Amino acid sequence: MATLTDLCQSIVTGNVAQAKELTQALVDAGTAPLEIINDGLIAGMNIVGPRFKNGEMFVPEVLMSAKAMAVGMEIVKPLLSDTDMPSKGTIVLGTVKGDLHDIGKNLVGMMLEGSGFKVVDLGIDIAPEKFVEAIKEHNPQIVAMSALLTTTMPAMKDTIDLIKEEGLKVKCIVGGAPVSQGFADEIGADGYAPDAASAAELCTKLVG
Amino acid sequence: MQRYQILTQNEIEKIHETSLRILEEVGVVFSYAPAREILAKGGAKVDGQRVYFPPAMVEEALKKAPSSFKLHARDPQKDVVIDTKTTTYVGPYGSPYVIDLDKGRRESTLEDFINITKLEYMMDNIDVMSHIPCEPNDIPAEKRAAEMCYLTLKYSDKPLMGSVLGYENAKKNIEMAALVFGGVDVIKEKPVIISIPCTLTPLSYDDKMAGAIIAYAEYRQPQLINSLCIAGATTPATVAGTVALQNAEILAGIVLAQLVSEGTPIVYSASSSNAEMRYGTLSIGSPEDAVFSLVNGQLAKYYNLPCRISGALSDSKCCDTQAAYESAVTLTMAQMAGGNFILHAAGIIDGYATTSYEKMMIDDEIIGMLRRIDRGVTVNEDTLAFDVIKEVGPQGEFLSHEHTFMHFRSEFYQPVLSDRQNADQWEKNGALTAEQRANARWKKMLEEYVEPKLDKDIDAALIKLKDS
Numbered sequence: 173m174a175t176l177t178d179l180c181q182s183i184v185t186g187n188v189a190q191a192k193e194l195t196q197a198l199v200d201a202g203t204a205p206l207e208i209i210n211d212g213l214i215a216g217m218n219i220v221g222p223r224f225k226n227g228e229m230f231v232p233e234v235l236m237s238a239k240a241m242a243v244g245m246e247i248v249k250p251l252l253s254d255t256d257m258p259s260k261g262t263i264v265l266g267t268v269k270g271d272l273h274d275i276g277k278n279l280v281g282m283m284l285e286g287s288g289f290k291v292v293d294l295g296i297d298i299a300p301e302k303f304v305e306a307i308k309e310h311n312p313q314i315v316a317m318s319a320l321l322t323t324t325m326p327a328m329k330d331t332i333d334l335i336k337e338e339g340l341k342v343k344c345i346v347g348g349a350p351v352s353q354g355f356a357d358e359i360g361a362d363g364y365a366p367d368a369a370s371a372a373e374l375c376t377k378l379v380g
Numbered sequence: 381m382q383r384y385q386i387l388t389q390n391e392i393e394k395i396h397e398t399s400l401r402i403l404e405e406v407g408v409v410f411s412y413a414p415a416r417e418i419l420a421k422g423g424a425k426v427d428g429q430r431v432y433f434p435p436a437m438v439e440e441a442l443k444k445a446p447s448s449f450k451l452h453a454r455d456p457q458k459d460v461v462i463d464t465k466t467t468t469y470v471g472p473y474g475s476p477y478v479i480d481l482d483k484g485r486r487e488s489t490l491e492d493f494i495n496i497t498k499l500e501y502m503m504d505n506i507d508v509m510s511h512i513p514c515e516p517n518d519i520p521a522e523k524r525a526a527e528m529c530y531l532t533l534k535y536s537d538k539p540l541m542g543s544v545l546g547y548e549n550a551k552k553n554i555e556m557a558a559l560v561f562g563g564v565d566v567i568k569e570k571p572v573i574i575s576i577p578c579t580l581t582p583l584s585y586d587d588k589m590a591g592a593i594i595a596y597a598e599y600r601q602p603q604l605i606n607s608l609c610i611a612g613a614t615t616p617a618t619v620a621g622t623v624a625l626q627n628a629e630i631l632a633g634i635v636l637a638q639l640v641s642e643g644t645p646i647v648y649s650a651s652s653s654n655a656e657m658r659y660g661t662l663s664i665g666s667p668e669d670a671v672f673s674l675v676n677g678q679l680a681k682y683y684n685l686p687c688r689i690s691g692a693l694s695d696s697k698c699c700d701t702q703a704a705y706e707s708a709v710t711l712t713m714a715q716m717a718g719g720n721f722i723l724h725a726a727g728i729i730d731g732y733a734t735t736s737y738e739k740m741m742i743d744d745e746i747i748g749m750l751r752r753i754d755r756g757v758t759v760n761e762d763t764l765a766f767d768v769i770k771e772v773g774p775q776g777e778f779l780s781h782e783h784t785f786m787h788f789r790s791e792f793y794q795p796v797l798s799d800r801q802n803a804d805q806w807e808k809n810g811a812l813t814a815e816q817r818a819n820a821r822w823k824k825m826l827e828e829y830v831e832p833k834l835d836k837d838i839d840a841a842l843i844k845l846k847d848s
């Protein structure tokens with residue numbers, strides 16, 4: 173008999189096939205979908221997070237756990253109405269105009285998804301107008317921008333300025349190797365995160 | 381000279397074959413339309429932005445690039461031959477931050493750019509000026525490429541690197557360098573400026589870099605066709621898989637350059653390293669970085685091309701013990717691998733993001749030591765010194781012998797930074813650590829710096845072109 177503890181464990185070990193099987197088995201056995209999510213899938217990620225933070229787990233392992241959780245979610249989702257579906261919120265993410273570095277941004281995106289956000293990844297070299305367009309389309313709570321070049325950091329300010337000019341209600345956060353808390357304050361961002369795990373924490377705090 | 385082979389010839393061939401398969405079956409994205417046109421005309425299959433390379437086309441291009449060329453300096457005595465045997469050391473490149481013992485870590489400015497340019501010029505171990513020893517962040521971005529090129533030409537008479545930020549910037553840098561050497565027609569047969577266009581890993585080239593490749597090839601100026609893969613992030617976590625992919629990227633760029641201008645000089649350039657999986661960041665002071673260097677050295681030799689390897693690399697955030705041991709290991713391996721153009725040979729810490737003033741000096745010492753090691757041992761009658769040994773005999777001494785007087789300077793490396801006095805002397809002289817001595821040394825170098833002469837008319841013409 174599949175148990176919620178087993179499911180939780182399969183998330184922690186990043187066993188995608190097993191997570192899928194166990195979630196299906198639990199659904200078939202009549203376990204409540206919300207229980208599967210909270211006490212199985214999210215419970216697993218709640219163990220993964222701290223383990224990553226203290227260095228017991230590594231990035232590829234965390235990403236595999238997130239994948240295992242997502243597979244479970246896919247099975248449970250159709251059983252819940254949109255309003256019942258626990259989602260922390262939507263985040264629009266992108267590397268700013270003129271900048272093609274995307275490894276850090278991708279990592280941030282995966283971590284955000286892993287911690288329960290819906291992420292709309294716009295990609296690289298995203299102009300302020302494109303961010304604004306995406307905000308209008310997806311109605312996110314947060315816009316997260318990444319820049320790795322000192323020459324493209326000003327594009328973060330341009331984007332925030334345009335968002336304000338358009339009167340859009342959304343929190344803006346920034347990150348990337350050359351970006352600092354000081355710079356974030358200077359350009360009027362709502363937050364800065366030095367790495368992907370802290371970006372997830374920051375977003376959780378901002379929507380909470 | 382290559383002194384360490386980590387793979388067998390058969391394994392190298394397997395990597396090469398896999399790269400050819402990647403080029404033929406997976407393809408490489410070129411976002412820059414002019415590059416796609418050139419490649420299509422040369423026989424590649426183009427589908428949207430994706431370009432697929434038939435193996436024969438790649439093999440053909442590889443045969444055309446020369447295995448040796450001379451890079452000319454403002455002072456002809458400082459000309460550098462870049463080939464498959466010798467080693468050229470080059471300064472730090474691209475860091476947006478600098479750090480020193482006095483002022484700590486900060487965004488680099490024009491003042492830092494000029495200081496480090498002067499240090500590169502003053503350091504005998506640095507052969508080629510690196511174009512961006514640190515970013516002059518206080519210069520408007522659109523003016524930076526021309527400004528840096530001008531300042532490098534003004535403050536140094538060594539050979540120089542140039543901008544790769546798009547066709548236009550590259551062209552202007554080349555024309556500026558040409559001005560000093562008698563014009564663009566002269567430099568076509570006489571390379572004077574070298575560059576490092578970089579792939580957008582995995583498997584693509586952006587507009588700027590493809591534009592730069594075309595510009596440098598049009599003027600037949602040398603270029604390091606470079607790939608910086610992050611194993612486990614932009615490429616497979618396995619060394620073999622990363623190298624196969626990285627090699628495919630580099631070969632694609634070489635094909636483009638050779639199609640623009642057959643025989644244009646190329647340096648096979650690879651600087652891949654691994655992701656630090658604790659954080660997902662790039663690690664450059666790692667043993668894997670050194671393993672990549674060794675494989676890259678062998679691949680370049682397989683293609684009979686000069687090879688760029690980096691460098692004195694470290695992930696440390698300041699000039700400390702970690703910076704020193706990582707740099708010693710990576711730079712040693714770069715040389716053992718047979719690196720012919722060692723970029724980032726001094727100053728780099730923080731995963732390429734920071735240039736340290738003190739570490740410029742520490743690495744100067746490491747390069748000096750490696751140059752000595754590379755010189756090897758001369759064995760002949762004079763150096764075997766049988767007659768001298770016979771003359772001095774048992775229980776004698778050699779310190780006062782003429783043979784010692786004649787040979788010690790050429791046989792022994794004289795440290796420029798390391799402390800070798802006895803403990804009492806060391807204390808009397810202030811008990812300075814290596815970092816403190818490094819701090820004093822770079823300041824002294826800046827004090828002693830004398831600007832090399834630049835013809836007034838050329839200077840005026842350069843300024844005019846720079847500001848145009």
Ligand code: B1M
Nearest residue numbers: 272273274276318321322346347348349367368474578731
């Ligand atoms: C709120 O939202 C948030 C929150 C947190 C966020 C966030 C967003 N985004 C990131 N974070 C944070 O979380 C992440 C994980 O914890 C972290 O993300 P990071 O992105 O910092 O970390 C990644 C996981 C791993 N790190 C990286 O991926 C960056 C590593 C370094 C070496 C680097 C790489 C790999 C590349 N590069 Co580039 N590159 C360098 C980098 C030096 C460095 N150490 O930073 C840097 C940034 N590059 C530089 C340069 C000069 C360039 N690069 C260029 C190209 C490239 C490659 C294509 C080769 C490659 C990118 C591949 C890719 N697909 O992204 C060129 C420019 C291209 C362009 N227009 O963007 C080119 C101009 C080089 C050239 N000659 O070709 C330098 C910057 C100079 C400057 N003025 O700022 C540089 C410091 C290296 C150097 N010394 O030259 C945090 O910052």
